[in-house]
Amino acid sequence: MQEGWGVCLVATIKTVAERAGVSTATVSHVINGTRTVSEVTARNVMQAMAELGYVPSAFGRGLRKNTLKTLGFVAADMTNPYFAQVFRGVETVALERHYNVIVTHSDEDPDKELRAISNLIARGVDGVLFAPAATTAEMAAEYRKIPVPVVTFDRIAPEGTFPAVVADSRAAMFDAVRRLRAHGHQAIAFVSSKPGLSTSADRWEGYTAAIHPLPPFVFQGNARYDGGERAAHWISSFKPRPTAVVISNNLMAMGFVATLLEHFPTVMQTIEVVAMDDEPWTTFVRPPLSVIAQPTDQIGRQAAGMLADLISGQTVDQLKILPCRFIPRNPELAGGHPGDPGQTSAGNTPPQ
Amino acid sequence: MQEGWGVCLVATIKTVAERAGVSTATVSHVINGTRTVSEVTARNVMQAMAELGYVPSAFGRGLRKNTLKTLGFVAADMTNPYFAQVFRGVETVALERHYNVIVTHSDEDPDKELRAISNLIARGVDGVLFAPAATTAEMAAEYRKIPVPVVTFDRIAPEGTFPAVVADSRAAMFDAVRRLRAHGHQAIAFVSSKPGLSTSADRWEGYTAAIHPLPPFVFQGNARYDGGERAAHWISSFKPRPTAVVISNNLMAMGFVATLLEHFPTVMQTIEVVAMDDEPWTTFVRPPLSVIAQPTDQIGRQAAGMLADLISGQTVDQLKILPCRFIPRNPELAGGHPGDPGQTSAGNTPPQ
DNA sequence: TTGTATGCGTTATCAT
DNA sequence: ATGATAACGCATACAA
Numbered sequence: 001m002q003e004g005w006g007v008c009l010v011a012t013i014k015t016v017a018e019r020a021g022v023s024t025a026t027v028s029h030v031i032n033g034t035r036t037v038s039e040v041t042a043r044n045v046m047q048a049m050a051e052l053g054y055v056p057s058a059f060g061r062g063l064r065k066n067t068l069k070t071l072g073f074v075a076a077d078m079t080n081p082y083f084a085q086v087f088r089g090v091e092t093v094a095l096e097r098h099y100n101v102i103v104t105h106s107d108e109d110p111d112k113e114l115r116a117i118s119n120l121i122a123r124g125v126d127g128v129l130f131a132p133a134a135t136t137a138e139m140a141a142e143y144r145k146i147p148v149p150v151v152t153f154d155r156i157a158p159e160g161t162f163p164a165v166v167a168d169s170r171a172a173m174f175d176a177v178r179r180l181r182a183h184g185h186q187a188i189a190f191v192s193s194k195p196g197l198s199t200s201a202d203r204w205e206g207y208t209a210a211i212h213p214l215p216p217f218v219f220q221g222n223a224r225y226d227g228g229e230r231a232a233h234w235i236s237s238f239k240p241r242p243t244a245v246v247i248s249n250n251l252m253a254m255g256f257v258a259t260l261l262e263h264f265p266t267v268m269q270t271i272e273v274v275a276m277d278d279e280p281w282t283t284f285v286r287p288p289l290s291v292i293a294q295p296t297d298q299i300g301r302q303a304a305g306m307l308a309d310l311i312s313g314q315t316v317d318q319l320k321i322l323p324c325r326f327i328p329r330n331p332e333l334a335g336g337h338p339g340d341p342g343q344t345s346a347g348n349t350p351p352q
Numbered sequence: 353m354q355e356g357w358g359v360c361l362v363a364t365i366k367t368v369a370e371r372a373g374v375s376t377a378t379v380s381h382v383i384n385g386t387r388t389v390s391e392v393t394a395r396n397v398m399q400a401m402a403e404l405g406y407v408p409s410a411f412g413r414g415l416r417k418n419t420l421k422t423l424g425f426v427a428a429d430m431t432n433p434y435f436a437q438v439f440r441g442v443e444t445v446a447l448e449r450h451y452n453v454i455v456t457h458s459d460e461d462p463d464k465e466l467r468a469i470s471n472l473i474a475r476g477v478d479g480v481l482f483a484p485a486a487t488t489a490e491m492a493a494e495y496r497k498i499p500v501p502v503v504t505f506d507r508i509a510p511e512g513t514f515p516a517v518v519a520d521s522r523a524a525m526f527d528a529v530r531r532l533r534a535h536g537h538q539a540i541a542f543v544s545s546k547p548g549l550s551t552s553a554d555r556w557e558g559y560t561a562a563i564h565p566l567p568p569f570v571f572q573g574n575a576r577y578d579g580g581e582r583a584a585h586w587i588s589s590f591k592p593r594p595t596a597v598v599i600s601n602n603l604m605a606m607g608f609v610a611t612l613l614e615h616f617p618t619v620m621q622t623i624e625v626v627a628m629d630d631e632p633w634t635t636f637v638r639p640p641l642s643v644i645a646q647p648t649d650q651i652g653r654q655a656a657g658m659l660a661d662l663i664s665g666q667t668v669d670q671l672k673i674l675p676c677r678f679i680p681r682n683p684e685l686a687g688g689h690p691g692d693p694g695q696t697s698a699g700n701t702p703p704q
Numbered sequence: 705t706t707g708t709a710t711g712c713g714t715t716a717t718c719a720t
Numbered sequence: 721a722t723g724a725t726a727a728c729g730c731a732t733a734c735a736a
Contacts, residue, residue, distance in 0.1 A: 025732075026707075057729050064729080079433065084430045123452055147362060286638060408714075417714080
């Protein structure tokens with residue numbers, strides 16, 4: 001692996017130059033392969049570097065070239081598996097392309113988010129990845145001031161300011177509702193996520209496109225656990241109850257199911273639940289939950305790739321839409337679509 | 353929040369100085385509060401900074417002070433809630449102390465881990481946080497070459513090379529087994545984690561200390577999902593079966609429970625399971641699972657705090673041990689310990 | 705093929 | 721209370 005890092009005071013390019021008996025320019029060029037250097041000189045320099053355990057200073061280089069090969073990743077919360085998984089994809093291709101990633105969280109708060117980005121800029125990141133929490137035009141104006149390349153994931157920034165990588169949740173919702181209807185459900189409720197996000201709009205569109213006339217079962221949520229709790233109370237209060245429900249946010253789904261199980265077990269027995277995101281807990285719920293799995297890893301990989309392209313001056317697609325996958329835990333929802341992989345069992349992918 | 357970043361070329365300290373009609377020295381001192389500046393001058397400078405959307409360059413500062421105020425965090429896998437939660441604690445105090453955090457993953461592979469650290473060093477991080485995956489003396493030698501301050505979490509590095517923040521899993525295991533015995537269990541099985549880690553040893557010690565004679569129900573695991581699957585088959589093959597089992601790793605617990613539910617439902621009905629870590633999925637399992645919750649957030653906070661102290665030249669404790677919390681989902685395990693908060697219901701903390 | 709010299713943005717040591 | 725300026729480590733334009 002690495003040869004010793006030296007005692008403590010690190011070698012500089014000047015030290016190396018002296019030891020090798022050449023100028024600092026030569027050393028620099030050897031390092032970067034930026035002009036031809038004689039065989040023997042090169043060897044001397046390399047040896048000097050090795051002996052001194054020289055590592056180029058990121059500071060000096062960053063100051064000069066104004067880049068540190070670093071990406072900024074702003075997650076609402078890394079504790080949310082969605083972001084953790086996207087990050088994994090991001091980090092994988094970032095490393096492939098010799099970038100490191102600084103991670104920050106915004107707690108889904110536009111102000112925190114802006115501060116986080118500002119901080120990243122100050123740190124000299126070459127580009128930023130985030131899932132815009134803001135929904136207003138004013139915020140879009142703030143976003144537009146960001147002086148480095150940006151790619152958003154999960155959502156499209158207001159006014160479509162940046163290239164984005166998103167899941168096709170419209171199609172996914174459409175498909176889910178279609179399956180439920182094919183299975184005989186008529187009264188299909190919808191629990192919406194935080195309003196204003198492109199994701200929420202997409203999912204709502206998918207729902208409405210698949211069902212008509214629109215049932216009067218729509219709950220306006222907030223993308224948080226407690227929103228799901230309230231949705232559970234809400235849905236339990238109907239006299240002719242919906243027989244199915246689609247929940248367009250993972251945290252809300254968790255609050256919803258937990259509340260139903262604890263306070264309204266009979267409701268849970270009689271309602272078919274479809275949730276967003278293929279998370280471990282959904283596997284353990286009884287009666288079973290079907291889920292819409294997002295291609296989180298791909299989202300991360302694509303976003304990081306696009307950002308790296310952008311940084312290196314290439315142009316990229318303004319929008320990349322990746323397909324979701326419906327995972328029926330209830331076999332009867334497996335229904336045969338043309339071109340459908342036709343998953344049947346509780347075949348969710350074990351973690352790790 | 354931030355006023356415009358300018359069109360693209362960012363403001364420097366020089367720009368600010370000109371605009372405020374002062375020298376760069378004065379600006380610098382205003383920023384850092386490093387010498388007294390007249391009321392009005394300060395105000396002018398502040399305003400100039402605001403107008404220009406000035407943000408001090410990390411490069412310039414880093415070059416001068418030889419620090420970028422950046423921490424490196426090496427997680428086995430951010431997709432594992434344990435690491436995500438620890439990271440959250442880390443990031444919180446890092447930000448308080450004006451550090452940013454670069455995140456990398458090692459997949460629990462010592463070689464990857466070493467490469468990741470090396471990479472972080474080259475990036476000029478001021479210190480490194482990680483949960484050492486290595487167990488050998490050779491690796492300890494490699495670890496010792498790391499030229500920046502290090503604090504480990506979760507585990508103690510071989511030969512105790514670095515200050516560490518760990519959970520008191522020995523006590524937690526002891527307590528868990530004690531509760532099971534108090535509840536009448538005699539045949540309590542133990543599913544161990546990856547051998548060689550200090551954590552595994554601690555948990556094993558806690559188990560053995562609480563039970564005698566030692567039952568012949570011990571499974572050597574690997575800290576992965578598939579290890580749990582195999583443990584499930586293993587435990588189901590006994591003729592007089594253990595009536596309880598403690599599983600000392602979260603991923604293994606998941607594989608274990610999932611396999612039991614799918615292939616050996618009757619075994620699941622008749623065995624009391626205690627798992628590591630308070631994760632959402634454990635809430636949804638029936639019959640219920642009791643868990644040992646680690647103070648993940650605190651672990652992260654403490655570790656980051658210690659690292660920051662170390663970096664600023666202070667000395668820190670070599671080892672900090674934080675208490676775990678037993679969360680009984682089965683009320684009968686709530687048992688009255690003196691000084692016990694006496695949790696009873698399924699009161700796990702909802703996420704977010 | 706190689707060396708000299710300059711500047712990147714900050715901070716800190718001198719002066720004033 | 722404030723200003724001028726050297727130095728940090730590196731990359732590069734220009735000279736040789």
